[in-house]
Amino acid sequence: MDKFNTATxxxxxxxxxxxxxxxxxxxxxTKPEYCVYDGPHKDYLYTEAWVDFLVQKMQDEDEYxxxxxx
Numbered sequence: 001m002d003k004f005n006t007a008t009x010x011x012x013x014x015x016x017x018x019x020x021x022x023x024x025x026x027x028x029x030t031k032p033e034y035c036v037y038d039g040p041h042k043d044y045l046y047t048e049a050w051v052d053f054l055v056q057k058m059q060d061e062d063e064y065x066x067x068x069x070x
Contacts (some may be wrong), residue, residue: 004058011067012054027051
């Protein structure tokens with residue numbers, strides 16, 4: 001398994017539809033169990049449940065590799 005980095009994390013929130021894309025007109029439309037929008041900072045905060053979810057998913061090599069197939 002390759003190193004998990006920011007690019008991998010971006011692929012994950014996109015694949016699992018945890019938050020809207022950058023510059024979305026509706027940034028608050030997240031899966032709140034995993035991610036919430038922080039209005040004052042105009043960015044996203046991820047929950048411990050999201051970390052747990054990713055740890056579980058990334059242990060499956062096929063799941064991990066599927067993130068890199070277009």
